[in-house]
Amino acid sequence: MSALKNKNCNYISNKEIKITFDGRSYSAYEGDTIASALLRNNIRLIGRSFKYHRPRGIYTCGIEEPNALVQILNEHNEPNTRATIKRAYEGINICSQNRWPSLSFDIGSINNILSPIFSAGFYYKTFMGPKGFWKKIYEPLIRRTAGLGKPPKNFRSKSIHQNHNVDILIVGGGLSGLLAARKLIDTDKQVLLVEQDSFLGGILNNSNKVKKIDGKNTFEWIQETEKLILKSNNIKILKNTLVTTYNFTNHLIALEDKFSGKKIDINKSELTLHKIRTTHTILANGHIERFISFRNNDLPGVMLASSFEKYIERYGVVPDEKPAIFTNNSSTISLVKSLINLNCKPCAYIDSRKKEDIEDETKEYLIKNNIPFYPESEVEGCEGNKKVEKVFIRNNSNKISSINSSMLCPSGGFNPDIHLFTQSKGLVKWDEKINSFKPDTAFQNTITLGSVSGNYEFKNLCEEINKKLSFLKVKDLNPEIETNIRDDFSIEELWETKTDKTSKWAKSFIDLHNDVTTKDLKQAINEGYDRIEHLKRYTTNSMGTDQGKISSINSLGIVSKILNKKISEVGTTTYRPPYAPLSFAAIAGRSTYEYYDPERKTPIHNWHIKNNAVFEDVGQWKRPWYFKKHETETMHQAVQRESKQTRRSAGILDGSTLGKIEIKGKDALEFMNLMYTNAFTKMKPMTSRYALMLGEDGMIMDDGIICKINDKHFIATTTSGGAPKVFAHMEEFLQTEWPHLQVYLNSITEQFTTFNISGPRTREIMRKVFTDIDFNNEKFPFMTFKTFNYKNTEARIMRASFTGELGYEIYISPQYALELWELIFKHGKDFDLVPYGTETMHLLRAEKGYVVIGQETDGTVTPIDINFNWMIGKKKKDFIGKRSLTRSDTVRDDRKQLVGIIPLNKSQFIEEGQHVVECENLPNKIKTPVEYLGHISSSYHSPNLNHCISMAMVKGGNKLMGKKLFVSTPKGTKNIPVEIVNPVFIDPENKRLTS
Amino acid sequence: MILINCPYCGEREQSEFTNGGEAHVIRPKDPDILNDKDWGQYVFYRSNPKGIFYERWVHTHGCRKWFNVVRDTSTDTILKIYKLTDNKPDISEFQSTLKSPSGEPIVGSGNFAVKK
Numbered sequence A: 001m002s003a004l005k006n007k008n009c010n011y012i013s014n015k016e017i018k019i020t021f022d023g024r025s026y027s028a029y030e031g032d033t034i035a036s037a038l039l040r041n042n043i044r045l046i047g048r049s050f051k052y053h054r055p056r057g058i059y060t061c062g063i064e065e066p067n068a069l070v071q072i073l074n075e076h077n078e079p080n081t082r083a084t085i086k087r088a089y090e091g092i093n094i095c096s097q098n099r100w101p102s103l104s105f106d107i108g109s110i111n112n113i114l115s116p117i118f119s120a121g122f123y124y125k126t127f128m129g130p131k132g133f134w135k136k137i138y139e140p141l142i143r144r145t146a147g148l149g150k151p152p153k154n155f156r157s158k159s160i161h162q163n164h165n166v167d168i169l170i171v172g173g174g175l176s177g178l179l180a181a182r183k184l185i186d187t188d189k190q191v192l193l194v195e196q197d198s199f200l201g202g203i204l205n206n207s208n209k210v211k212k213i214d215g216k217n218t219f220e221w222i223q224e225t226e227k228l229i230l231k232s233n234n235i236k237i238l239k240n241t242l243v244t245t246y247n248f249t250n251h252l253i254a255l256e257d258k259f260s261g262k263k264i265d266i267n268k269s270e271l272t273l274h275k276i277r278t279t280h281t282i283l284a285n286g287h288i289e290r291f292i293s294f295r296n297n298d299l300p301g302v303m304l305a306s307s308f309e310k311y312i313e314r315y316g317v318v319p320d321e322k323p324a325i326f327t328n329n330s331s332t333i334s335l336v337k338s339l340i341n342l343n344c345k346p347c348a349y350i351d352s353r354k355k356e357d358i359e360d361e362t363k364e365y366l367i368k369n370n371i372p373f374y375p376e377s378e379v380e381g382c383e384g385n386k387k388v389e390k391v392f393i394r395n396n397s398n399k400i401s402s403i404n405s406s407m408l409c410p411s412g413g414f415n416p417d418i419h420l421f422t423q424s425k426g427l428v429k430w431d432e433k434i435n436s437f438k439p440d441t442a443f444q445n446t447i448t449l450g451s452v453s454g455n456y457e458f459k460n461l462c463e464e465i466n467k468k469l470s471f472l473k474v475k476d477l478n479p480e481i482e483t484n485i486r487d488d489f490s491i492e493e494l495w496e497t498k499t500d501k502t503s504k505w506a507k508s509f510i511d512l513h514n515d516v517t518t519k520d521l522k523q524a525i526n527e528g529y530d531r532i533e534h535l536k537r538y539t540t541n542s543m544g545t546d547q548g549k550i551s552s553i554n555s556l557g558i559v560s561k562i563l564n565k566k567i568s569e570v571g572t573t574t575y576r577p578p579y580a581p582l583s584f585a586a587i588a589g590r591s592t593y594e595y596y597d598p599e600r601k602t603p604i605h606n607w608h609i610k611n612n613a614v615f616e617d618v619g620q621w622k623r624p625w626y627f628k629k630h631e632t633e634t635m636h637q638a639v640q641r642e643s644k645q646t647r648r649s650a651g652i653l654d655g656s657t658l659g660k661i662e663i664k665g666k667d668a669l670e671f672m673n674l675m676y677t678n679a680f681t682k683m684k685p686m687t688s689r690y691a692l693m694l695g696e697d698g699m700i701m702d703d704g705i706i707c708k709i710n711d712k713h714f715i716a717t718t719t720s721g722g723a724p725k726v727f728a729h730m731e732e733f734l735q736t737e738w739p740h741l742q743v744y745l746n747s748i749t750e751q752f753t754t755f756n757i758s759g760p761r762t763r764e765i766m767r768k769v770f771t772d773i774d775f776n777n778e779k780f781p782f783m784t785f786k787t788f789n790y791k792n793t794e795a796r797i798m799r800a801s802f803t804g805e806l807g808y809e810i811y812i813s814p815q816y817a818l819e820l821w822e823l824i825f826k827h828g829k830d831f832d833l834v835p836y837g838t839e840t841m842h843l844l845r846a847e848k849g850y851v852v853i854g855q856e857t858d859g860t861v862t863p864i865d866i867n868f869n870w871m872i873g874k875k876k877k878d879f880i881g882k883r884s885l886t887r888s889d890t891v892r893d894d895r896k897q898l899v900g901i902i903p904l905n906k907s908q909f910i911e912e913g914q915h916v917v918e919c920e921n922l923p924n925k926i927k928t929p930v931e932y933l934g935h936i937s938s939s940y941h942s943p944n945l946n947h948c949i950s951m952a953m954v955k956g957g958n959k960l961m962g963k964k965l966f967v968s969t970p971k972g973t974k975n976i977p978v979e980i981v982n983p984v985f986i987d988p989e990n991k992r993l994t995s
Numbered sequence B: 001m002i003l004i005n006c007p008y009c010g011e012r013e014q015s016e017f018t019n020g021g022e023a024h025v026i027r028p029k030d031p032d033i034l035n036d037k038d039w040g041q042y043v044f045y046r047s048n049p050k051g052i053f054y055e056r057w058v059h060t061h062g063c064r065k066w067f068n069v070v071r072d073t074s075t076d077t078i079l080k081i082y083k084l085t086d087n088k089p090d091i092s093e094f095q096s097t098l099k100s101p102s103g104e105p106i107v108g109s110g111n112f113a114v115k116k
């Protein structure tokens, strides 16, 4: 640790800690950020740039950092961490990013030589280029070398969300924020003060500018203020919390790092996402220094002047004892004073302003301390091997001289940090005096105080705060703020300095993070991208994770010069949340892994597990997909076995997930007639019917079986995934279109457990289980149901089938579901009963040609398209979607219609999703599109027919019966020859169904 | 996320609600007498103005009631909330409250700093 430690540094303890960077161990102090720790150890080179892999160092001392991104190996390999804000702790293990094979020798830096191909619009142009060129040259190169850190490993977030409702939110605990808070102490306002750092004070800790407040030194004043706030009962402070988002209706999002400067405890939540609703928002979030573009302004050793001062004042680190300072404004003199106070001395003070514009105090101070002074001059560029070695200075007579210096501190002025203000939809205005945008008209109840409002002068601060907060009717505060520097702010516009040198290496950057040069801006404008929003996207300027915090206004300045317009005419790009990257883990909160979405299980679930079910997710439901009879049985074997056994004897499916809705009321019949295509008026009580629900566009929305108990009472089933949608659809029409109908809806999905039992031997099993019920075909025919009492609960058995076999659906209270299921198995043993899962259900229904909503249909299919004309109550005056069935588009006879398809060669298998075409082979190179006739919607190997059966939606399919066509395959160009057939493959006469 | 004042439950977060598109689109009493164009107009066409918009919302994760909202789509400001049984408020009620942050044009968005 050769760099100095400032004795007056209040937030760095004397406790030494060990950190590891790129495998080497270094000493640091508790309170250090990674950046201050590395600077303390004289480490300048910290990463490689995004595109050209140029060596980069620490550029700033805060959230605005574009270069110093590192990977934290001991925190799930967390990438892209800003070294300038992440606090170090004992044992932290850090690794540099975006370099290969090593930081000091990086092969990707060849991109720097290839830079002409990486210029503005590179991505757009390259993607447009010849295919082979992209694949062989660019892609491998980019994949190897581009990108930032590596993704986290074994990551499991424990972040939580917290809500706040307050009267006033103060964003920023710097001087302005603390003054505002002091005014609000012990008032009737509930106040939340949010500070991104782990301590309060902001500018008071960052620089030497303020000497005393109310006669107290700044540290004492901060301590006193914090004590007063903590003692009050109406103000709460959140430290280590960054406001990232300012939404409508004064809703703000802030992220708290619970383990700042500490090793993460994996048993505790590491992040808290605060959701804050407030009546008034006080933005006191300060300003950000901007840089100046000059030749090689990215070399390690270039660091913004105020950041340099921040390292001295906050962390007690002097990154360099004699840096060169380059400025266009009055504030930089405080850095000189900070250095002189530590017996250090800048090797040059370069001020672009005219001699007469430079403050007398500054001139006198520089002369008094014998500091080489270059007024009316600018830095032409700098050079050196992976670090600044030489700085080139151009004076007002255009002469370039060079000096030796290992560090260069530019200051291009300050931007009020208007990000949050513009997120809130406030309007900004260009201010010539500060040479930047500042807040103008607030759109919400937003107040800006201090430097964020464009007020850089401490002497006006109290007046500003008193005035802007006067509407709150709180007492005025007028503490005396004593400063070390002259307080008037003066700046000269300067965005880029002139350079004559041209070489492949010489670059003047405008966006350090995304490696965008000022030349790229010029080129893009030449190519016609002269609107700022286009220019941004074309060049990727300010699109990095730092969002161009130190440079985006500079690019406006440069563009305005090229276009010969005022900056206010060029305008800003839109600032969008988040202010700084927000990890997905924080947004997800507790909604991760098993908590992401609830899991719904049927009452039979544990039985399924015991019987080796493999589960499938259907919506939120866990459904048995198939049952493994023995360890080595494959899914295909299981499904073939289950299907065969069901058709041979009997099978049972847990159908509890089926949606169930009870419809009751005086007008239930009328309502059902309107909701479904079918006619229910003539339907006899205690019978059931397969029914279709359409959207108003005539497209099938859902299907189900409707049980009519009487004209005032119906029970409808829906598809497992469709229940909430169907229920909401019914509610909507009842409330919005037909409020005069007296109908009550009740979701009873979970009130009844459902078993679907089917197969030729089903009746025998049912007779054994339900001894009181007459299952005779005449007494209990197809599509009728009976209700009965089962242990004092109402149960229902319906004769229906989704397999095409004789079948019953049993609806039973969940309370007795498992015991009944087991009872059925006890009796079923003698009749070869098999449990089957959803895959077998799908196979069996496909053999019978039954459609599945969402598989055969996709929101563009009408009942007529799947030959369901018989289900349409044509005599009904109206039902939802009826009129659409006679629209010119829905009556076309070349619509895609449901057909069956079988391969001519019975040993071939057709894949779902493949295309039905007319050609035997696909061309090797597709020059003109191959005409597409339709697609395969379902396809199975039928164990009962012993060949592949498919259902497909094919253009004009009804007229193609018997026709030979082809179906594409996932591999190769040879198509499968097939025949179009009727989609009912088994029992077209319904003999089994009604037996 | 905006707050919506459900007329039955009170103010709740937007995530509890579902937007139901344009309000006051009345389902034709006798669809069969409409020609394709008129029926298509009812089924497929909705207005999408920048500015004052009458729309429907349902309190999905609450009372499940439908109600109407007048919202300024350019600022997301809710101007009025009323029950389905209430009369449609006249547009003249709202004209004066329309305040786009930037005086943006009828179409388009963004880059409002220029227009001041």
Ligand SMILES: [Zn+2]
Pocket (backbone or CB within 6 Å): B006, B007, B008, B009, B010, B059, B062, B063, B064, B065
């Ligand atoms: Zn409600």
